[in-house]
Amino acid sequence: MITLDALTKSYGPATVVDAVSLEIADAGVTSIIGPNGAGKSTLLSLASRILGADAGGVTADGVDVLNAPSRAVATILSILRQEHHTTARITVRELVEFGRFPHSHGRLTPECRAAVAEALAYCDLTDLAERPIHQLSGGQRQRAYVAMVLAQDTHYVLLDEPLNNLDMVHATALMRLLRRLADERGKSIVLVLHDVNYASAYSDRIIAMRDGAVIQDGPPSLVIAEDALEAVYGMRFRVHELDGDRVAAYYR
């Protein structure tokens, strides 16, 4: 279980994550939705110690995430960021191999190679494995970073907008994969999504944020509802039942 305890982050006078406390279950898919600037990325960055919190704490399986040795944390919790800035010219395989670093410290074991190959295959990258990441398309590069996090093979996987740049084929394939990892391997996956319908179809739980606070929290049946969504986004939605899923329409 991950426990966020009153996590807080301010920039100047603006508090962008305001004493957020949450508990994330041992297994399952948890989606975080909310408008731009709601604090979703900041919350995920705080929870994964890549951004320093002003106040609050995080534990994962009892490990103090913010203070434990970084390497110990890296074997139980991984984070995919929303954006990837790098000028480094490394290949897709080299990038994905970095996911094994917490386990192998740079010397790949046969187990590592298997994990890398599996992650590449999951993300449909086997044919692109030897290509430098700076020569890939946006969606291909996104898949490479997702593959790296999958190769890290942690129990808790935090993904900030993993569907960025993906076409619907790869987006759906990734969501199915995440669902499978949660169901078959008991992983706990937390992801930020803008497409509320993917959140609706694949999540066990949806957390909606606005202005640095959690304002909705529950199963899709509760959060993917017209009034609840309007409270989050300030816009009217129409919610339909379609093949057993709740689908929000918001195009008109």
Place this chain on the structure above:
Amino acid sequence: MRRPTPDTVAAVAPWAAVALVVVLGAVSMAIGVIDLGALDGPEARELILTSRLPRTAALILAGASMAVAGLIMQHLAQNRFVAPTTAGTVDAAAVGLLVATLLFTGAAVITKVAIALVFALAGTALFVLLTQRIQFKDMILVPLLGLVLAGVYRAGAEFFAFRAGLTQALDTWFNADFSGIIEGRYETLWLAGLAAAGAYLFANRFTAAGMGEAFATNIGVNYRLVMSGGLGIAALATAVVVVTVGAIPFLGLIVPNIVTLVLGDNLRRVLPVTALVGASLVLVCDIVGRVLIFPYEISMGLIVGVVGSAVFLAMVMRKGNRYATT
């Protein structure tokens, strides 16, 4: 002719670089005012052991370690123009050497190295602190800041050197010269070589840190520790080289750029090649300096300066180069 695939290049490059260093090292050993062939056995051996071998070893160690220092710095700064010469490291080391010369007259070389190291570390740390405060990490702005900082360090050094009548000495510290290298005068360079070799152990961590702090943290790499360690290695190599033979202009800038252009940025793979290419370049420039006006010598630093500026310009102007777009 078919173009070699990147994999072949990556597989062949280290061996080609080793061969290059061996050949150039042999040439470097053979050249000199005294004709080795004209000496009898023991005399020739004496000459080789006391002069030719030390010089060649010094060239290889200095070239390799400065190239590695540049490679590490450009990675950690995530900027291909950051090197010991463009981040103030060299100039800060020279200030340190000046302080050592003025305050601890007659100090042992190793004491001078230690003092130069402290200054090189402090000078580089200041650069890092300042660049971290820049909001937009512009490709050009960062090394420009480093050059300004270097200029300040150097102006300070020149002021005190002038008052102490050490201007000439200061000049030699910025301009590598291997003509005075004999046995007993170069051994500190092994420290620089050791630092560069030690860097190989942390190559993966440097690559990770070069991908950014968040990237490194996610995979459990202690970013600050790697930053400090990497800059420490670069500062040590720089301090040793400045104190022992004088700074080698451009080397730490151009060699890593050329090697990573061909082989990519995985340090585990490029670090050894960078070291060997750095050694080769220094050997070539020293050999050229020795034969051009034989039996006199042009200092290696001058030749590297000329070659380096030409290569650097070619690098920046190269069509479709990556500096045009980031």
